[in-house]
Amino acid sequence: MVMGEAMTKVVLSEQARQAIRADMLQRPHIEACGLLLGEITPAGDWLAEAALPLRNINNSAVRFEFDSLELLECDLTYGERIIGVYHSHPGGPPMPSRTDTGNMERLQDSPWVWLIASFYRQRGAAPGVASDGLSIAAYRHDPQSGLQIIPIFLTPAPPQDHHDAGPASPDHDPTKDP
Ligand SMILES: [Zn+2]
Numbered sequence: 001m002v003m004g005e006a007m008t009k010v011v012l013s014e015q016a017r018q019a020i021r022a023d024m025l026q027r028p029h030i031e032a033c034g035l036l037l038g039e040i041t042p043a044g045d046w047l048a049e050a051a052l053p054l055r056n057i058n059n060s061a062v063r064f065e066f067d068s069l070e071l072l073e074c075d076l077t078y079g080e081r082i083i084g085v086y087h088s089h090p091g092g093p094p095m096p097s098r099t100d101t102g103n104m105e106r107l108q109d110s111p112w113v114w115l116i117a118s119f120y121r122q123r124g125a126a127p128g129v130a131s132d133g134l135s136i137a138a139y140r141h142d143p144q145s146g147l148q149i150i151p152i153f154l155t156p157a158p159p160q161d162h163h164d165a166g167p168a169s170p171d172h173d174p175t176k177d178p
Contacts, residue, residue: 008044010084010113010138010150014157019051020117021134024088031056033064033087036115037078046083046113046138046150061090063099084113086136094118094137096147104141113150114139 016036023032033056038049052074056064064087074082089097094116096104104114117136130136138150 008046008150010046010048010115010152011155012048012115012136012152013038013050013155016048016051017134017136017154019053020086020088020115020136021132023051023053024090024117024119024134026053027056029090030059030061031064031087031090032117033066033085035074035078035082036084036086036113037081038083039081040083040111048083048113048115051086052078056087062097083111084115084138086115086117089116089118089120091120092118093120094135096139100139101141101147104139104147108141108143112140115152 016038020032020034023034026032032053034051034053036046036048036051038047040046054070054074055067057067058065087100089095096114096116100114100116115136115138117134119133120135121133136152138152140148140150142148
């Protein structure tokens, strides 16, 4: 496993991280899984703004598989906003299984990034980022370099008093500021 030569990265929003965490807590005995929504920058970075839980039709602690109809509906709804997938490892570290590696290789022509999340505790550093007991690591399979671990950066939670969250104030329109 080598670092990506282009040094692309995943920027994971706190909202997306919390959605993955909540999904894992909701179905702790099977692999939680879903889609990452956001954008891929021209430089190739994945900006994951939201995470969307999907059914795991295998109901398995060691495998996940999306429902094809649900995936199709998401594709129709979100299209290119889908930038990757996530799944959890209920009983192990956030490192790709042979199945994961095979799936990544099979889908290596897609621009998706693969996140694996885990609460598993082990000695030594887990790959990826860790906070409040949750470790998340990112991977993809590159046609030339093979399996790559992608660095992840976390963005802080958005401010609570975002300007469009409350009643509109007529004298504050950022689009009309000089
Ligand atoms: Zn896995």
